[in-house]
Each structure stands twice: as C-alpha cells, then as structure tokens.
Amino acid sequence: MTEKRNKLTVRGLTKCYGSAMALDGVNLELADGEFLTMLGPSGSGKSTLLWAVAGLNEVDGGQIWIDNQEATSAPASQRDIGMVFQNYALFPHMTVAQNISFPLEMRQVSAEKRAEAVTRSLEMIKLEHVADRYCNQLSGGQQQRIALARAFVANPSIILMDEPLGALDKKLRDHLQLEIKRLHETLKMTVLYVTHDQEEAMVMSDRICLMNAGRIEQIGTPEELYFRPRSIFAADFLGESNLISGEITGQEDDRIVVNLPGLGKVKVAGSMPGKNTGKIVHFTRPETIEVLADADIRDNMFYSKVDDVIVCGAITKLFVQFGDDACLKVSTLTSRTPQIRKGDIVSVGWNDDVGQVLAQDQREAA
Ligand SMILES: Nc1ncnc2c1ncn2[C@@H]1O[C@H](COP(=O)(O)OP(=O)(O)OP(=O)(O)O)[C@@H](O)[C@H]1O
Numbered sequence: 001m002t003e004k005r006n007k008l009t010v011r012g013l014t015k016c017y018g019s020a021m022a023l024d025g026v027n028l029e030l031a032d033g034e035f036l037t038m039l040g041p042s043g044s045g046k047s048t049l050l051w052a053v054a055g056l057n058e059v060d061g062g063q064i065w066i067d068n069q070e071a072t073s074a075p076a077s078q079r080d081i082g083m084v085f086q087n088y089a090l091f092p093h094m095t096v097a098q099n100i101s102f103p104l105e106m107r108q109v110s111a112e113k114r115a116e117a118v119t120r121s122l123e124m125i126k127l128e129h130v131a132d133r134y135c136n137q138l139s140g141g142q143q144q145r146i147a148l149a150r151a152f153v154a155n156p157s158i159i160l161m162d163e164p165l166g167a168l169d170k171k172l173r174d175h176l177q178l179e180i181k182r183l184h185e186t187l188k189m190t191v192l193y194v195t196h197d198q199e200e201a202m203v204m205s206d207r208i209c210l211m212n213a214g215r216i217e218q219i220g221t222p223e224e225l226y227f228r229p230r231s232i233f234a235a236d237f238l239g240e241s242n243l244i245s246g247e248i249t250g251q252e253d254d255r256i257v258v259n260l261p262g263l264g265k266v267k268v269a270g271s272m273p274g275k276n277t278g279k280i281v282h283f284t285r286p287e288t289i290e291v292l293a294d295a296d297i298r299d300n301m302f303y304s305k306v307d308d309v310i311v312c313g314a315i316t317k318l319f320v321q322f323g324d325d326a327c328l329k330v331s332t333l334t335s336r337t338p339q340i341r342k343g344d345i346v347s348v349g350w351n352d353d354v355g356q357v358l359a360q361d362q363r364e365a366a
C-alpha cells in the first residue's frame with residue numbers, strides 16, 4: 001500500500017502575542033487531497049495557524065513544511081497556496097475575469113492559457129455570465145464563489161479558507177458548503193478550512209481539528225469527534241450532550257461501573273482508565289438514549305417523569321428527570337401523533353457501548 005504524501009506538516013508551532021499564547025505547540029499533518037477543518041471557539045488560534053501556514057504572520061517556534069519543503073521562514077509569495085477569507089478581498093478595480101486571472105499572471109502563465117483557465121474556473125462555479133462585471137456588481141454569495149475560483153485557478157498545493165461563508169445568510173451558506181465540497185471532490189484539492197460552526201465542520205470535512213486555547217484538543221473524523229470525544233470540552237463543543245458527574249466504583253469484566261447520583265449504577269464498555277479511579281463525568285449523546293417499550297431491555301435503564309417535551313422540527317427533545325433537579329436529554333424523531341407528553345412516566349435506556357467516561361480535568365481526558 002502506498003502512503004499518501006503530506007501536503008502540509010506543522011511541528012511544534014508556537015506563537016505569542018505579548019503574554020497571550022495564540023499557538024501552544026501545534027502538530028498537524030494534512031494529506032494530499034484531504035479536507036481538514038480547524039474548529040474551535042473565538043480566540044482559540046484557528047486564524048493564527050492558518051495565517052502562519054500562509055506566511056502572513058511570523059511564528060515564534062516550530063516548523064512548517066509544504067510539499068515536503070521547509071517553508072517556516074519562506075515569504076508568502078513563495079508558498080504555493082490559495083486563500084479565501086470571510087470578506088471576499090477581491091480587487092474592486094478589476095473585472096471578475098481579471099480577478100480570477102491574477103494568480104496566473106503572478107505565475108507568469110501565458111495569456112492564452114490564462115483565458116482558458118478563467119473560462120474553465122467560471123464554468124466550475126457556474127458564473128460564466130458575470131466574467132466582465134466588476135466585483136461590486138455582484139452579490140455576496142457570487143463574490144465568494146469568485147474568491148474560491150481565484151484560490152483554485154492556479155492549482156496550488158494547499159487552499160486555505162478562513163471562515164469563507166461567515167458573512168453569508170444561512171441558506172446561502174448551506175448551498176455554498178455543498179458547492180465547496182463538490183469542488184474539493186472534483187478538483188482533488190487539499191484544503192485547510194477554518195470555521196467556528198460545528199455543523200459546517202461536520203458537513204464538509206474528512207477530519208476535524210478541534211482547537212482550544214492555542215492547543216489541539218482532539219483531531220479525527222467527524223464521527224470520531226462526535227461519538228468519541230476525548231474530553232468534556234470536545235463533548236460540549238460539538239452537538240448536544242448529557243454530561244453527568246459521578247464516580248467510578250469498579251470494573252465488571254469488560255465494563256466500567258460508575259455511580260451517578262440520581263441515576264444509580266451505570267455500566268460503560270471498556271476498562272478503567274489508569275488515572276481515573278475516582279471522580280469522572282459520564283457522557284452520552286441524547287439520540288443514543290431510547291424510550292423503551294415494556295419488553296425492551298438495555299444495559300442501563302431507569303424510569304422517570306418527563307419534565308418537558310419540545311418539538312424542534314424533525315427532532316423532539318424529551319427532558320427526563322433524575323435526581324433532585326437534573327434532567328437527561330433524550331432526542332427522538334418527531335411523530336405526527338405524539339406518544340409522550342409532559343408529566344408521563346417513561347422507561348429510558350442505553351447500551352453500555354454508547355456511554356463514555358471522561359476525566360473531570362479537560363486536559364487529562366481518558
Ligand atoms: N494581531 C494580534 N495582536 C494581538 N493578539 C492577537 C492578534 N491576533 C490574534 N491575537 C490573539 O491570539 C489569540 C488567537 O486568535 P485567533 O485570531 O487565531 O483566533 P480564532 O480562533 O481565529 O478566533 P475567531 O473565531 O474569533 O476568528 C486570541 O487570544 C487573540 O486575541
């Protein structure tokens with residue numbers, strides 16, 4: 001089996017602004033043709049990393065390799081990179097065609113080949129009819145598609161995108177997410193993408209790199225991050241979760257036994273993590289908990305009162321009481337004839353392979 005070549009390798013990257021650590025020893029590898037998204041809250045270092053890769057800010061330590069060549073101190077103009085930002089950054093005094101042609105001119109491509117590439121790029125983004133317009137004669141969504149075409153027209157090693165859809169309304173954003181995904185697949189581009197929108201990251205990425213305070217919290221496929229978060233921060237940042245504090249009380253065969261106040265004894269598949277013999281946080285996703293019929297058996301089950309029922313379109317959320325004033329969130333598919341109402345007593349349960357034990361300290365996740 002041939003191993004895929006890395007387009008980008010980042011080793012121990014650090015960057016401080018005064019006493020603020022914007023990047024705190026970041027290691028990252030981006031494979032040829034991969035779509036990797038940097039996800040994380042505001043100020044977690046996503047843009048700082050992207051700009052460092054682009055050569056637009058200097059780093060304090062570590063190394064950046066592009067196409068197996070060290071590029072840590074190479075000027076931006078010598079890095080084979082295309083970029084798309086949140087606010088378009090198109091040249092207002094140039095037409096659409098001239099904007100898209102610009103990276104090719106920088107690379108001294110002949111006029112004939114430039115014209116061909118511009119036409120092909122405009123076809124890719126289905127905007128052939130606006131080639132001769134100036135950019136201020138276009139809508140925000142159209143401008144962002146032109147910015148995309150300008151980023152990929154010269155077929156750079158890596159395309160960097162910093163919240164490219166951030167200024168657009170939800171409907172247009174959803175549409176362009178799929179368009180970028182299609183372009184990525186058709187052109188086999190290698191993309192490093194930044195967003196703080198978890199849904200966007202899940203829709204588009206081969207892998208997600210979750211950032212927290214200048215460090216990588218977790219990196220993996222969308223499914224790994226969603227169903228196997230390694231920390232409270234990761235569980236909480238992506239989607240909804242039930243995070244219940246408790247204590248590990250022992251091990252029974254291949255299951256960890258935890259005691260959760262208000263719920264009692266709960267079993268979790270796996271072995272006791274070395275450091276976590278005491279206080280832990282138990283994690284489940286609301287859609288992995290089921291409302292049970294009389295004959296149903298699950299590894300973990302309990303009866304309780306439904307505190308609230310909220311219909312959110314396709315999903316109905318149930319809040320099932322436990323303990324003194326805590327609720328377990330349960331997501332079910334909305335039914336036209338609702339079976340469960342506020343105040344009902346229901347049986348809910350989940351198997352031991354859907355729950356997870358997380359360390360209380362976010363930095364020392366199990
Ligand atoms: N030019 C600068 N001068 C001083 N501090 C900066 C500068 N740029 C970024 N920072 C700081 O570095 C940290 C990381 O910032 P960065 O812009 O990388 O975050 P981000 O994850 O992109 O956030 P956002 O989602 O808001 O865009 C923050 O604490 C920020 O305040």
Ligand SMILES: [Mg+2]
Binds near residue numbers: 046047048
């Ligand atoms: Mg940013």
